[in-house]
Amino acid sequence: MTSPKSPDRLAGGLARREVLLGGLVLGLATGAGARARVAKAGEGATLNAFVSIAPGGEVVIVTPGAEMGQGVANGMPKIVAEELDADWANVKVTLSGYAPDYLSPVNKRQRSANSDGITSYYDALRKVGATARAMLVAAAAQRWSIEPAKITTREGMLLHPDGRTMLRYGDVAAEAAALPVPGTVALKDPSAFRLIGKDFPRKDIAAKVMGSAGFGMDLDLPGLLYAAIVHVPVAGARLLGFNADAATAMPGVHKVVQVDNAVGVIADSYWQAQKAADTIELDVDTVPLMDGDRVRETILAALDAPGEGLLPFPVGFTDGKFDMGASSEEIEAGLAASDATFEAVYEVPYLAHATMEPLCATAKVENGACEIWAPTQAADAIPPDIEQATGIPAASVKVNRTFLGGGFGRKNERDFLVESVKLAAAMPGRPVMMVWSRQEDTRHDYYRPAFAARIRAGLAEDGAIAAMHGRIAGQPLMTTAPFRRPGIADFGMVGELVSSTYPIALRKAEAVEIEAPLRTGYWRSVSASQNGFFFESAIDELAAMQKRDPLEYRRALSIADPRSLAALDLLAEKSGWGKEMKPGRGMGCALTSGWNARCAQAIEVEVTDTTLEVKRIVCTFDCGQMIDPDNVVAQIEGGIVFGLSAALFGKITVKEGVVEQSSFADYPVVLLRSAPAIEVHLIESGAPLGGVGETGVPAVAPALTGAIFAATGKRVRKLPIVDAGFEVAL
Known part of the structure; x- marks a missing residue:
């Protein structure tokens, strides 16, 4: 299992074409340019946006879901691997960023919410795996000069009908990537499933146990700066101004920036940023002060309202x-x-989400474009939200996704992601990791x-x-x-x-x-x-x-x-x-x-x-x-x-x-x-x-x-x- 601790660990940059899979339109990356480059380098091939195969037979499967502990980074690739007939022990999983290829054909979103991560992708992922398998079989059939129907597959191997000759998937992956994508494919009868419904160790367990799994706060980029943020504490009040004299004089502080109804401090380390943020004095407008007891009285009265x-x-x-x-x-x-x-x-x-990992995100803004690394449940919503909030075109926003230290619905919201981009815009060309303190996370939730x-x-x-x-x-x-x-x-x-x-x-x-x-x-x-x-x-x-x-x-x-x-x-x-x-x-x-x-x-x-x-x-x-x-x-x-x-x-x-x-x-x-x-x-x-x-x-x-x-x-x-x-x- 891989997850992004640096940009080069993300799947992305794949050419795209639309392929009809049994009535579902699913974007598959099978462009000729990508095939030619990989085949020439002798490094295997990318068959589609979800499946890449190395010459040695290692299968890399991209998961489109947000992994926040619920296991979609294991379950989604397993569905693909089942129809691909891959050797599960030889499957490597990587997290996707946002791309149209990864939108669910059912709800047209790339989000993990409402318990529909597996259910909304299940049919499409089966067809992704079956299509990749059909292309591998077709490539082997060409090499052996036999009918594809005579070839069987088992755990990453293509088996010749003579019972002796076989090929690894990696042996023909580059040839398979150069073939036309079949319009229809046969799916397994569920009685033949080897992986679905069976228990195997999760692909992310080792990385999480050993500490190598990349969560939002694990990112390590050249020139990385850190930001802490303090929001207006009064519900419904607006920020009129602030005094940051003490903060700007503290060591390591680069800038103090107003971000809508909050103020952020950018510094060399998170500790420096947070200590400086703690000194900021906020001037807020006067509003009627919410009182929980009065809200309860209003709620109970509403039950009796005519x-x-x-x-x-x-x-x-x-x-x-x-x-x-x-x-x-x-x-x-x-x-x-x-x-x-x-x-x-x-x-x-009222209830808070109280995720183990407080809200955080890393963004880099440069030359009118933005790249963001985010523990988010809603990858597809980020580019349009950033465009609306900052004017950076959605097409110029690249979204990378990390593991989430819990989500529970809170990380379906994008407020903290927009804040991270606005703070990064104050330091063009430098990546900035914004982290909410536990106090900010608890007191400014979407309850x-x-x-x-x-x-x-x-x-x-x-x-x-x-x-x-x-x-x-x-x-x-x-x-x-x-x-x-x-x-x-x-x-x-x-x-x-x-x-x-x-x-x-x-x-x-x-x-x-x-x-x-x-x-x-x-x-x-x-x-x-x-x-x-x-x-x-x-x-x-x-x-x-x-x-x-x-x-x-x-x-x-x-x-x-x-x-x-x-x-x-x-x-x-x-x-x-x-x-x-x-x-x-x-x-x-x-x-x-x-x-x-x-x-x-x-x-x-x-x-x-x-x-x-x-x-x-x-x-x-x-x-x-x-x-x-x-x-x-x-x-x-x-x-x-x-x-x-x-x-x-x-x-x-x-x-x-x-x-x-x-x-x-x-x-x-x-x-x-x-x-x-x-x-x-x-x-x-x-x-x-x-x-x-x-x-x-x-x-x-x-x-x-x-x-x-x-x-x-x-x-x-x-x-x-x-x-x-x-x-x-x-």
């Missing part, structure tokens, strides 16, 4: 068609006719908004949900995105508030948006991060209201969905659901769906007085087809820890316009030494490929609060847990 909220479009997708939801009149009539009714209000706070939701439900005599109405209030997520439609609710706010996990005869979800100056954005699992808690908590309370076992009640509601039933049944088995527990111990469960996956979780806790200890978490998971099963387990484990951190501790508060938290000291996360035992059991359902990265998060909070209820009889409807009177044993 009139109908914004409706999503649509509320769900049922039986192959869009479900537009019931009308208000239908909902009220359904509730009135129900055998029993339920109503509760749930709340969640998951605070929300409150009222869930009302009506039950039929048999316990089926006859009607459910969900109303959510808070800031929308898409305040900075160009995806809003007037009069339509932000799906990142209201999506699956009344979940499609279970059949509900009459359902309606609506949103009431409030305004606040804090920036908001996507957070791992998006709408499910809050709505999984809201909805599954209500399901738990509906079970308790009927004196029914919460897992068995979910089974009854899931009777028409074999995948949900299988997840719940396996969960009951693996968790020991229903076992006798001593006083103060309890187990809760939750079932969430989304991204074509099913995730069931059981959490066991022990409560002594007010001290809460999470003892064990068991998860059963079905994402359909799997590329790397062991990596699926790792992602779910990571999602569980991420969700547990938020449920136990996560909270961003604002006083007098300033975010109060500044680091892991006051925005804690679950540490390895204090993490509970986690078990993940995978289900091979035969369903189509689903998403994984988001899906481990949403079930944690409702399963945890269900466990607390089982242990204590206390119902927690407002997160985080530490605000409900519990101390967490770490």
Whole structure:
């Protein structure tokens, strides 16, 4: 696995032509100039934008996804290698920069978000590998003067039908690169897969263990300078001016530069830059000061505001068609006719992303062009954003991508990338690495908004949900995105508030948006991060209201969905659901769906007085087809820890316009030494490929609060847990 620590380690500069691959237009680099150069040098050949083969047979595969720990730098190349019939031990992986070649044919983007990294590239990457294999076979057929159909391949070898003669892929790679690209290719039957669905060591493990993997802050370029930045601390305020006299006099400082609503210091080292930035005095305008308690009051009042909220479009997708939801009149009539009714209000706070690697990027601006090295989830969005912010033409922006030390949606934003370019523009010809301090990273996030939701439900005599109405209030997520439609609710706010996990005869979800100056954005699992808690908590309370076992009640509601039933049944088995527990111990469960996956979780806790200890978490998971099963387990484990951190501790508060938290000291996360035992059991359902990265998060909070209820009889409807009177044993 290679990643950029210097510019010459990036794949790029490949000639491009459009090739029709079974109805998908995918840019492949197969230009004659590139073929001739490589063939003459005797160094193998580049078959397309994703595959290069050396004379010795080493296969280099470029991954178009952003690698932030979730494993796409292993999974994507494995898909190519499967159809290429490459020897996985002889495959080397490199990270791509941005190029039109690497746009997903499904969504026309080169971004890693919403758990679609593998799913949106899967078909195209299979065809990339199959096309490269077909070209190698054709080259071998020409050399042997036989029909291509008579040649077989196995682990990087071309096998002659005589059973004795063979060629390595590297032997004919240059000849293959000179051949026409086939318009159609045959793909393997999944039963013949050797790599997909099988576990092999990840290609990036050795580099990460040995410290050679290139993250955003690992870059080492000639003449590199460093920059620290300080933003206006008051939410919604604007920078009027600043005093940098002390900073400019400090050793190593080259320049102090205003960058929009912030001031950056460029110096010989990061330490010098940050120490100087700490001395800068900012003059900001006077604005109404945001107060988190007043925002909460506004959110709760919005739940009771007269009139109908914004409706999503649509509320769900049922039986192959869009479900537009019931009308208000239908909902009220359904509730009135129900055998029993339920109503509760749930709340969640603002949350930060808190990635392990704070925001950083390196840029070089020279002669009207820009090159940037970025730990980014959104490679394709960088050139147009830089053009809009600086005037540098998008065509003159070269994007190189590093490993990301966590993303969680924060590094889908481009604010820090634009800042890095503006700072570099102050030092033409010199690369400048900008690094946000942990304090800046925590206090100037695009936060998951605070929300409150009222869930009302009506039950039929048999316990089926006859009607459910969900109303959510808070800031929308898409305040900075160009995806809003007037009069339509932000799906990142209201999506699956009344979940499609279970059949509900009459359902309606609506949103009431409030305004606040804090920036908001996507957070791992998006709408499910809050709505999984809201909805599954209500399901738990509906079970308790009927004196029914919460897992068995979910089974009854899931009777028409074999995948949900299988997840719940396996969960009951693996968790020991229903076992006798001593006083103060309890187990809760939750079932969430989304991204074509099913995730069931059981959490066991022990409560002594007010001290809460999470003892064990068991998860059963079905994402359909799997590329790397062991990596699926790792992602779910990571999602569980991420969700547990938020449920136990996560909270961003604002006083007098300033975010109060500044680091892991006051925005804690679950540490390895204090993490509970986690078990993940995978289900091979035969369903189509689903998403994984988001899906481990949403079930944690409702399963945890269900466990607390089982242990204590206390119902927690407002997160985080530490605000409900519990101390967490770490």
